[in-house]
Amino acid sequence: MEFPDDVYYTTEHEWLRLEDDGLVVVGITDYAQEQLGDIVFIQLPDLSDVVLSKDEQLAEIESVKTVSEVYSPISGKVVKVNNDLADGPEVLNEDPYGYGWLVHMEPSDDDPTAGLMSADEYRDLVSEGG
Amino acid sequence: MSGSAARTPLYATHLDASARMVEFSGWSMPLQYSSIVKEHNAVRTAGGVFDASHMGEVELRGPAAIDACEQLFTSELRKLRVGRAKYGLMCEPSGGVMDDVIVYRIEEQRYMVCLNAGNVETDLAWINEHAGSRCEVEDRSADTALIALQGPAAATVLGELVDGAANLSRFACREIILEGETALLARTGYTGEDGFELFLPSARAEGVWNAIADAGRPLGVIPAGLGARDTLRLEAGLPLYGHELALDISPLEAGLGRFVRDDIKTAIGGETLAAERERGPARLLLGLLPDGAIARQGHEVLAGDKVVGRVTSGTHSPSLGRPVAMALVDAESATVGLSVDVRGRIKPADVTALPFYVRQR
Numbered sequence: 001m002e003f004p005d006d007v008y009y010t011t012e013h014e015w016l017r018l019e020d021d022g023l024v025v026v027g028i029t030d031y032a033q034e035q036l037g038d039i040v041f042i043q044l045p046d047l048s049d050v051v052l053s054k055d056e057q058l059a060e061i062e063s064v065k066t067v068s069e070v071y072s073p074i075s076g077k078v079v080k081v082n083n084d085l086a087d088g089p090e091v092l093n094e095d096p097y098g099y100g101w102l103v104h105m106e107p108s109d110d111d112p113t114a115g116l117m118s119a120d121e122y123r124d125l126v127s128e129g130g
Numbered sequence: 131m132s133g134s135a136a137r138t139p140l141y142a143t144h145l146d147a148s149a150r151m152v153e154f155s156g157w158s159m160p161l162q163y164s165s166i167v168k169e170h171n172a173v174r175t176a177g178g179v180f181d182a183s184h185m186g187e188v189e190l191r192g193p194a195a196i197d198a199c200e201q202l203f204t205s206e207l208r209k210l211r212v213g214r215a216k217y218g219l220m221c222e223p224s225g226g227v228m229d230d231v232i233v234y235r236i237e238e239q240r241y242m243v244c245l246n247a248g249n250v251e252t253d254l255a256w257i258n259e260h261a262g263s264r265c266e267v268e269d270r271s272a273d274t275a276l277i278a279l280q281g282p283a284a285a286t287v288l289g290e291l292v293d294g295a296a297n298l299s300r301f302a303c304r305e306i307i308l309e310g311e312t313a314l315l316a317r318t319g320y321t322g323e324d325g326f327e328l329f330l331p332s333a334r335a336e337g338v339w340n341a342i343a344d345a346g347r348p349l350g351v352i353p354a355g356l357g358a359r360d361t362l363r364l365e366a367g368l369p370l371y372g373h374e375l376a377l378d379i380s381p382l383e384a385g386l387g388r389f390v391r392d393d394i395k396t397a398i399g400g401e402t403l404a405a406e407r408e409r410g411p412a413r414l415l416l417g418l419l420p421d422g423a424i425a426r427q428g429h430e431v432l433a434g435d436k437v438v439g440r441v442t443s444g445t446h447s448p449s450l451g452r453p454v455a456m457a458l459v460d461a462e463s464a465t466v467g468l469s470v471d472v473r474g475r476i477k478p479a480d481v482t483a484l485p486f487y488v489r490q491r
Contacts, residue, residue: 037357038167040446040453041423060473062424064166064446065357067473093165 001126002030004097008113009122010073015097016113019104023079024112027101028061028070028092031126036063039092042085044102050078052105059102061092070102074112080104138183139275139335147353155248157184159356166357170448173321173362174489177281178354179342182320186250187274187329188257190241191266198261199233199241201398204381206391210235215301215316218389219381220253221399225406226377227384229253230369232318234303242270242314242329246371260398275335279342280325280362282489283349288315288326290345295326309334320359322366323489361445364454367417367485373427373443374415374456382411383458385484411461413439417486418455418470418479420444425455425470425479432471438463441470447486454486455479 007015013032017025033039041062045052052058052072059070081103085091092100117125135158144151149160160181162169172178190198199207205218215234219227229249234242245253250271258267279288289296292306292315303316313330330338343353360370369375374384381390382403390407394400416439418425424444431439439459447454455470465481 037162038165038446062446064361064448065161067424067426 001034002097003119003123005119007097007119008116009119009125010116011125012071012073014070014073016073016116018113022106024074024076024105024107025101026058026073026103026105027096029122030096033093033096033100036061036066036068038064039089040064042089042092042102044081044083044085045078047078047081052076052078072105073116074105074107075109076105076107076112078103079106136184138181139332140181140183140277140339143336143339144181144353149353149355152356154356155184155246157247159184160353162355162357163353166355166361167448169352169354169358170361172350172352173281173323173354173358174449175282176350176352177279177283177287177325177346178321178352178358179339179346180278180280180354180359181339182276182278182327182359183274183332183335184247185276186245186247186253186269186271187276188243188245188254189266189268189270190243190257190261191268192239192264194264195239195241195261195266198257198265199243200396202257202260203231203233203243204390204394204397204399204403205233207233207235212236212238213302213304215303215318219375219386220256221381221397221403222377223399223402224377225380225399225402227371227375227379227381228256228377230371230375230386232316234314234316236303236305236314244276244329245271249371273332274329275332276327276329277335277339277342278319278321278325278327279346279351280319280321280323280354281351282324283346283351284323284325287342287346287349287351291341298326300324309337320368321362322368322485322487323362360443361448364443364445364456365447365449365485365487367456369415370443374458379413379458380406380411382406383413383415385415413458414461415442415484416457416459416465417482417484418444418457418468419482420453420455420470420472420477420479422453423470423472423475423477424453425457425472425477429473430471431457431459431479432469432476433464433467438468449487456484
């Protein structure tokens with residue numbers, strides 16, 4: 001299982017990456033995709049309704065076996081969604097930290113990563129059983 | 131996971147294979163070993179080996195065993211020859227389905243009935259109540275393992291291990307000697323593919339599982355879990371108890387009229403079923419192709435804005451590459467212009483004939 005060092009992790013098994021332009025990329029972790037199994041549908045936010053509060057529903061990810069909601073790890077505006085996932089949802093299984101990203105957000109807080117976990121902390125959480 | 135879940139004789143084998151275990155009907159069972167889709171596709175193109183040891187087995191023996199079977203089960207069993215198996219339903223007097231079973235006629239006066247894991251206790255009480263005074267009823271569940279080998283390569287693989295296995299015809303069964311013990315080999319399954327089910331003593335399960343896995347590996351046969359078992363049976367239009375079958379669903383509603391024999395009045399529930407057949411079932415089981423979302427059990431089926439039924443099972447079909455579902459829908463409802471309410475999103479769903487998938491022969 002992969003735990004890259006260049007992202008921050010949430011207890012809800014999401015990751016955040018800070019970009020140079022101040023935007024935040026959000027996705028789900030390797031552990032999360034593995035738990036879901038074969039992913040077949042991803043419902044992303046409609047770009048006409050894009051300001052989310054922390055913990056508001058951001059996406060819905062459906063695998064063969066189950067459906068799971070993804071809640072926004074930060075408050076902010078969704079500025080870009082990964083439309084490629086509509087045609088190739090399996091990318092989320094194959095490359096959760098790369099091509100499997102979900103959205104780019106413009107955070108409303110100064111420090112969007114406050115309170116989030118490092119790779120080592122998240123690895124510990126997952127090894128304790130999530 | 132609950133620590134109280136029962137374990138099949140292959141529990142340790144599944145853990146060694148890094149299976150993801152889930153609780154199902156009180157049993158700790160493998161959901162998947164690698165990926166549901168990968169295991170599903172292996173069964174469609176090569177083969178998969180399944181642990182189905184959670185299923186129950188009960189034997190009915192004696193001169194009156196056939197009378198008991200015909201009273202308990204809906205199918206035409208009196209004509210069943212020795213060495214043949216038949217699917218059927220066990221119903222309440224109301225016609226509701228207590229379980230769906232396969233009856234194997236092993237000897238002239240000896241029948242084995244395969245039961246769903248979640249129903250074993252109630253089934254056994256019912257069978258004992260209605261048959262116990264007339265014939266010998268023996269629960270074999272605890273000492274019987276069930277390994278299923280399913281897929282186009284199944285006959286080749288099993289032929290290497292059991293002489294003449296490939297010659298067994300569909301729904302035939304035969305006792306064989308395996309590792310010095312008697313086992314029952316049947317050309318039956320729950321995937322829509324060719325394949326076998328092997329009932330064997332629990333103590334032999336691990337050795338036989340490994341032998342099948344080793345013989346199958348070069349041909350692409352892999353272990354497959356309950357996840358793939360569900361997508362495979364759904365594509366094949368096969369009912370699952372608790373979904374398409376339940377106490378408040380009749381076999382006729384579930385589209386299983388061909389397993390309700392002509393003289394059904396001699397079976398428990400037969401009067402009700404005969405009357406229902408006369409007037410036609412109130413609901414029908416339909417195949418649906420929901421557009422752009424997976425409809426799952428319990429989701430409402432709509433005709434316009436009117437609720438006309440409910441989804442009984444739904445998944446992503448790996449073979450079709452799209453969502454499929456089965457639904458129980460009011461018989462008088464239109465079959466065009468239906469839609470499904472998937473968590474508040476209304477998705478159009480075309481009606482299609484079941485099964486969704488038919489194997490190439």
